[in-house]
Amino acid sequence: MKSLLLPTRSYRLNGRLWLETDDGRFLGIGRLELLEQIAALGSISKAAQAMGMSYKRAWDLVSSMNAQAATPLVSTQTGGTKGGGAVVTEAGQAAIVAFKALQARFQEFMALETNRIHE
Amino acid sequence: MKSLLLPTRSYRLNGRLWLETDDGRFLGIGRLELLEQIAALGSISKAAQAMGMSYKRAWDLVSSMNAQAATPLVSTQTGGTKGGGAVVTEAGQAAIVAFKALQARFQEFMALETNRIHE
DNA sequence: GGTCGTTATATCTTTACGGATACAACGGCC
DNA sequence: GGCCGTTGTATCCGTAAAGATATAACGACC
Numbered sequence: 548m549k550s551l552l553l554p555t556r557s558y559r560l561n562g563r564l565w566l567e568t569d570d571g572r573f574l575g576i577g578r579l580e581l582l583e584q585i586a587a588l589g590s591i592s593k594a595a596q597a598m599g600m601s602y603k604r605a606w607d608l609v610s611s612m613n614a615q616a617a618t619p620l621v622s623t624q625t626g627g628t629k630g631g632g633a634v635v636t637e638a639g640q641a642a643i644v645a646f647k648a649l650q651a652r653f654q655e656f657m658a659l660e661t662n663r664i665h666e
Numbered sequence: 667m668k669s670l671l672l673p674t675r676s677y678r679l680n681g682r683l684w685l686e687t688d689d690g691r692f693l694g695i696g697r698l699e700l701l702e703q704i705a706a707l708g709s710i711s712k713a714a715q716a717m718g719m720s721y722k723r724a725w726d727l728v729s730s731m732n733a734q735a736a737t738p739l740v741s742t743q744t745g746g747t748k749g750g751g752a753v754v755t756e757a758g759q760a761a762i763v764a765f766k767a768l769q770a771r772f773q774e775f776m777a778l779e780t781n782r783i784h785e
Numbered sequence: 786g787g788t789c790g791t792t793a794t795a796t797c798t799t800t801a802c803g804g805a806t807a808c809a810a811c812g813g814c815c
Numbered sequence: 816g817g818c819c820g821t822t823g824t825a826t827c828c829g830t831a832a833a834g835a836t837a838t839a840a841c842g843a844c845c
Contacts, residue, residue, distance in 0.1 A: 630820025
């Protein structure tokens with residue numbers, strides 16, 4: 548492929564993988580990272596800040612995930628100690644583990660195909 | 667995974683794969699289809715029309731591909747019989763074949779992972 | 786030389802997405 | 816009850832991508 552697609556250029560293989568429903572995207576690499584940040588920091592706003600993402604965007608993503616899941620992936624609380632917070636549920640933890648494994652296999656696939664491209 | 671990510675919903679696995687350079691995207695599934703349409707119809711405008719895409723967008727994509735390739739994938743001619751047209755070069759044909767094969771292996775990967783998700 | 790359909794290009798508009806901002810509601814805690 | 820930080824929600828704004836439109840250049844063919 549390299550010889551066909553021009554020796555003077557270096558092409559990178561890249562890709563995305565995600566789970567979706569009829570209502571749209573459910574879980575991808577971005578949402579996965581958001582879940583991990585929420586799990587680590589205990590709040591949507593802190594997770595958003597850590598990712599350089601607006602709170603609105605983070606909240607929209609969490610809302611989308613919870614709306615599409617029969618069991619919410621993130622449990623939120625308004626008010627209370629420290630004003631509230633967010634927790635990744637058991638279902639959310641399981642989703643993290645499962646998708647990370649899937650993502651790892653995908654990276655492996657891309658690495659393999661990258662080698663194939665470079666002959 | 668199904669049991670973790672809610673039995674009542676059916677999740678589809680989906681993804682994208684593409685080649686890129688420092689100048690941006692080079693070849694993906696959309697550009698591949700465009701190349702095939704150009705090869706089949708002999709013009710950018712007809713290909714765009716067949717894909718429900720504006721001519722400008724199609725031309726931009728062709729321009730981007732040619733700019734990133736040392737050897738153009740599409741050769742165009744303005745004026746002449748039937749006003750001109752576009753032809754997919756040998757390099758373009760090779761790119762089509764190579765990327766279609768890659769895409770097929772990617773589909774196979776996703777099908778495999780889909781089975782894994784559904785236990 | 787006129788016709789024709791296409792490439793090539795510029796410009797303006799439309800649309801979609803996310804960011805920015807503002808603010809009400811909430812509920813432990815002092 | 817007041818404070819505080821977060822969730823939840825609405826509204827406005829900026830920007831980037833694509834569509835719509837217009838037009839010039841081109842070259843075979845009659």
